[in-house]
Amino acid sequence: MSVPSIDIKPNTTGLPGIGALENIVGAVLTFGLIAAVAGVAISSIAWAVGANSSNPHVAGKGKNGVLVAGAAAMLIGAANTLVTFFNNAGSSLR
Numbered sequence: 001m002s003v004p005s006i007d008i009k010p011n012t013t014g015l016p017g018i019g020a021l022e023n024i025v026g027a028v029l030t031f032g033l034i035a036a037v038a039g040v041a042i043s044s045i046a047w048a049v050g051a052n053s054s055n056p057h058v059a060g061k062g063k064n065g066v067l068v069a070g071a072a073a074m075l076i077g078a079a080n081t082l083v084t085f086f087n088n089a090g091s092s093l094r
Contacts, residue, residue: 010087032076039069 012018047062049055075082 009091029076029079033073036069036073036076039072040066043069 043062043065045062047059047066050058050060050062
């Protein structure tokens, strides 16, 4: 007994509203980048205040915030590339 071969590929014409959905996702990416910039700014301020007031807890939280916001910006910026990479990797499996 053989297993039938199924070969379905993504398309951009299968459903109405794909263009609108792409615009919404682009807006969400923009909102995420703006939030990451705000996170870096706020965390940097907390880091500076904590360091200058001899408060290591606040300074540490500020450092963590800068790293997390930077990582979030990196992931948001690389979202298209990451999805494309994993889509291509998954479609090459047989």
